[in-house]
Amino acid sequence: MLRNCGRYWIALVLAAASPALADPHARPQNGSPPRRTDLAERLLPAYADAGEASSVPFGWIDFCRRYVSECGTEPLPAVQLNLSSKQWQEIAQINRSVNAAIQPLNDRDHWGVEDQWDYPTDGKGDCEDYALFKRKLMLKAGYPRQALLMTVVRDEYGEGHAVLTLVTGQGDYVLDNKTDAIRLWSAIGYQFIKRQSSEDPNVWLMLRGKDVPSVATTR
Numbered sequence: 001m002l003r004n005c006g007r008y009w010i011a012l013v014l015a016a017a018s019p020a021l022a023d024p025h026a027r028p029q030n031g032s033p034p035r036r037t038d039l040a041e042r043l044l045p046a047y048a049d050a051g052e053a054s055s056v057p058f059g060w061i062d063f064c065r066r067y068v069s070e071c072g073t074e075p076l077p078a079v080q081l082n083l084s085s086k087q088w089q090e091i092a093q094i095n096r097s098v099n100a101a102i103q104p105l106n107d108r109d110h111w112g113v114e115d116q117w118d119y120p121t122d123g124k125g126d127c128e129d130y131a132l133f134k135r136k137l138m139l140k141a142g143y144p145r146q147a148l149l150m151t152v153v154r155d156e157y158g159e160g161h162a163v164l165t166l167v168t169g170q171g172d173y174v175l176d177n178k179t180d181a182i183r184l185w186s187a188i189g190y191q192f193i194k195r196q197s198s199e200d201p202n203v204w205l206m207l208r209g210k211d212v213p214s215v216a217t218t219r
Helices: 009-016 058-068 085-103 106-112 127-140
Strands: 050-054 148-154 158-168 171-176 180-185 191-196 204-207
Touching: 009 171, 058 106, 085 171, 085 180, 127 148
Parallel strands: none
Antiparallel strands: 050 204, 148 158, 148 191, 158 171, 171 180, 191 204
């Protein structure tokens, strides 16, 4: 179980489809990639180094048993997103809306089991559920799954945690239920353990923390 994780389904889907509906008073976003604010951050690696194959998290295997149509996919070429200003705004809105709408609740109290990855259809969930729902809404909005990678980390307390990695032409960025800020993976102080392969979501790769070669771009 990823322990340190942590109003309603239809409202969130509508919010993702129309960002203005989610928060009409939200401050406008500048529509550009999150800036690296100082020299030290500008020198950080832009891309996590995905290495050899790793074990697949039980939570993902169990999720795929219950959502067969979402996991029974063919491998696709890896991509990096070249995002427009409007798309950065849309992604930031999805991140904020999901973080605000879901009530944090661990799997033991929620489902009565140690580890269950699921969609927060009742408005409750832990870190994997936030990440899965962000992924779902972004897929619905037309972003390719090869650039939306479920990722397992150890957080600032050394606890297991899950985030969604967004692979872009500017680097790997993290959507995290702990913050509305979308930040470069290497700037958030987590230990990155493993994540989905860009080509095949049912293959998971170890992360080593170095730059990776460029791949084809899209959008």
